[in-house]
Amino acid sequence: METLFLGILAAILQFAGYAFYGSKILKRDIRPNAISWLMFAYGTTLLLVVEWDRDATFSLLALPAACAISSIVVAIYALRMAKTAWPEHLMERFSFVLDILLTVAYAATWVLLINGFIGNEQKSIAEVIILVCWNIGIFTAFFPLLRQVYHHPDTEHPTPWAVWTLAYLVLAFVTIMQVGPLNELMLYPLLNAGVHGFIAIHTSYTRYRHKLSPV
Numbered sequence: 162m163e164t165l166f167l168g169i170l171a172a173i174l175q176f177a178g179y180a181f182y183g184s185k186i187l188k189r190d191i192r193p194n195a196i197s198w199l200m201f202a203y204g205t206t207l208l209l210v211v212e213w214d215r216d217a218t219f220s221l222l223a224l225p226a227a228c229a230i231s232s233i234v235v236a237i238y239a240l241r242m243a244k245t246a247w248p249e250h251l252m253e254r255f256s257f258v259l260d261i262l263l264t265v266a267y268a269a270t271w272v273l274l275i276n277g278f279i280g281n282e283q284k285s286i287a288e289v290i291i292l293v294c295w296n297i298g299i300f301t302a303f304f305p306l307l308r309q310v311y312h313h314p315d316t317e318h319p320t321p322w323a324v325w326t327l328a329y330l331v332l333a334f335v336t337i338m339q340v341g342p343l344n345e346l347m348l349y350p351l352l353n354a355g356v357h358g359f360i361a362i363h364t365s366y367t368r369y370r371h372k373l374s375p376v
Contacts, residue, residue, distance in 0.1 A: 168220025
């Protein structure tokens with residue numbers, strides 16, 4: 162019951178961060194990076210499906226579900242406002258192709274399983290590899306946004322990123338309680354807490370330095 166409550170709390174924090182983020186987008190205080198948000202929406206949806214297929218509990222799936230739904234909304238808006246949706250930087254293209262290849266690999270494991278070419282054990286191994294690769298791909302998915310924040314930190318706001326960081330830390334605690342620290346499912350909350358926390362600190366420091374309100 163405790164982990165269920167914390168899992169729901171993490172999802173609520175995630176939605177709260179997106180609500181604030183969306184309000185800032187509408188006020189033109191934030192300019193979301195279309196390429197990164199496209200990969201967030203695409204990749205988080207894949208992660209949700211793979212974790213669900215690995216019998217992750219509702220406590221572990223609540224936050225990824227909230228993130229997948231919300232990031233799709235932001236991605237649609239960002240793509241409509243963007244001049245181009247095709248990645249221009251080499252790392253951005255690499256990340257986009259990686260997301261597609263992971264989806265193809267996941268679909269292929271199901272095709273092989275259905276046709277009897279592999280067993281459930283081999284499929285489970287393939288899913289672990291996909292999860293590990295996807296989480297490593299978080300850094301390339303974030304690359305366009307991080308590059309934008311580095312050159313133009315005023316295009317993002319620290320508050321939603323701080324809220325999201327807290328949400329991922331809560332999810333990390335839930336994950337430890339349910340599956341232990343040495344599990345592939347730990348990669349998602351830990352890596353995201355680190356990246357989101359970095360963006361929150363960097364943008365907050367920049368606003369403080371320029372004497373801008375962090376709220």
